Amino acid sequence: MSNSTISRRRFAQILGVGAAAAVVRPTITFARSPAPAAVTGVIRLSANENPYGPSAGALQAMNEAFALAWRYPDEANERLIGAIAKLNGVAPEEVLLGDGSSEILKVCAEAFTGPGRPLAAADPTFEAILNYSTARGAQVDKVPLTQTFAHDLPKLGGAAARGLVYICNPNNPTASITPKAALRDFVGNAPTDTMILVDEAYFHFADSPDYESVIPLVKDHANLIVARTFSKIYGMAGLRCGYAIAQKQTIAKLREQEMWDSVNCMALAAATASLDDPEQVPAGQHRNKETRDFTVAQLETMGFKSIPSQANFIMFDTKRPVVPLIAALKQRNVQVGRLFPALPNHMRLTIGKRSEMEAFLSAFRAVAQA
Numbered sequence: 001m002s003n004s005t006i007s008r009r010r011f012a013q014i015l016g017v018g019a020a021a022a023v024v025r026p027t028i029t030f031a032r033s034p035a036p037a038a039v040t041g042v043i044r045l046s047a048n049e050n051p052y053g054p055s056a057g058a059l060q061a062m063n064e065a066f067a068l069a070w071r072y073p074d075e076a077n078e079r080l081i082g083a084i085a086k087l088n089g090v091a092p093e094e095v096l097l098g099d100g101s102s103e104i105l106k107v108c109a110e111a112f113t114g115p116g117r118p119l120a121a122a123d124p125t126f127e128a129i130l131n132y133s134t135a136r137g138a139q140v141d142k143v144p145l146t147q148t149f150a151h152d153l154p155k156l157g158g159a160a161a162r163g164l165v166y167i168c169n170p171n172n173p174t175a176s177i178t179p180k181a182a183l184r185d186f187v188g189n190a191p192t193d194t195m196i197l198v199d200e201a202y203f204h205f206a207d208s209p210d211y212e213s214v215i216p217l218v219k220d221h222a223n224l225i226v227a228r229t230f231s232k233i234y235g236m237a238g239l240r241c242g243y244a245i246a247q248k249q250t251i252a253k254l255r256e257q258e259m260w261d262s263v264n265c266m267a268l269a270a271a272t273a274s275l276d277d278p279e280q281v282p283a284g285q286h287r288n289k290e291t292r293d294f295t296v297a298q299l300e301t302m303g304f305k306s307i308p309s310q311a312n313f314i315m316f317d318t319k320r321p322v323v324p325l326i327a328a329l330k331q332r333n334v335q336v337g338r339l340f341p342a343l344p345n346h347m348r349l350t351i352g353k354r355s356e357m358e359a360f361l362s363a364f365r366a367v368a369q370a
């Protein structure tokens with residue numbers, strides 16, 4: 001019996017002996033750390049995914065969760081909410097789970113933008129919420145990043161009056177941060193009827209002394225919402241689980257917009273087990289930094305400079321239009337980020353495994369010289 005298979009005895013414990021005896025269960029075994037390129041022939045460095053996948057504990061927890069797939073996931077919900085609340089030093093009522101942090105972004109747009117309630121966001125940034133707000137009939141204002149690729153907080157605040165300001169920190173696609181002192185001042189001084197959503201999807205990869213999470217500020221600011229995800233450092237992008245931290249009454253407003261039971265039992269089990277694993281976060285941080293430093297240095301040797309990265313991807317200056325380069329790499333089965341119109345001569349590149357980055361570098365060397 002391996003660790004990643006589920007025994008009849010375990011089902012008996014979970015279901016009660018009678019139920020277990022009546023059900024013939026398949027034995028399911030999860031592959032560890034799949035090698036996607038070996039399966040598809042494609043090196044995918046386009047979506048800022050974690051190439052190492054979920055932790056062993058998360059895979060085991062999912063295996064066990066099959067036994068409860070027939071129940072609505074109320075208890076599993078509560079367990080994860082409790083663990084997230086403890087991790088972040090907040091009350092369970094200050095946590096809302098989402099079907100990925102994408103659902104959190106969507107319910108924020110639905111609760112706090114619309115006609116007369118604009119959205120302000122950086123340009124470039126992660127654009128999902130721009131689409132959600134546009135669909136709500138909200139005016140959407142894009143404010144260029146500063147020279148140092150930080151959010152221009154005064155301009156964003158001005159544009160978002162009585163609406164919502166979206167701050168992605170670290171920012172996708174530039175991998176840059178907005179310094180902690182500026183963000184703290186902004187949150188401290190924003191009018192209370194301007195909602196502030198800080199998206200910390202890449203929080204775990206940031207190690208600059210100039211970076212911090214704003215979760216500790218939530219207790220003093222009812223207009224602050226922080227979004228986090230299990231898709232990045234926890235390697236669960238395909239499972240879909242994220243969350244929001246905000247004051248109780250703000251969470252209640254978001255919950256009104258949310259689908260009931262939107263996170264499935266597999267994702268809940270995997271996320272809860274991930275938080276119990278003391279290894280995954282430091283190991284992921286270490287591997288990402290090492291492979292990112294290697295990639296940045298190699299590109300630099302070739303004459304291509306990257307924006308300093310605080311994430312699991314980099315944005316580097318291609319010194320020419322990126323679109324033909326993206327197409328040429330695709331021909332060689334290497335997928336990289338799309339065009340971001342605000343930075344037409346930059347390529348967004350996810351940090352995969354070392355072997356994937358070596359494959360990228362050799363393909364890029366060929367297409368950049370062509």
Ligand SMILES: Cc1ncc(COP(=O)(O)O)c(C=O)c1O
Binds near residue numbers: 048099103171202237
């Ligand atoms: C900044 C940012 N926020 C949110 C998301 C959505 O993540 P998910 O819905 O998988 O939690 C992404 C995905 O890449 C992202 O880059």
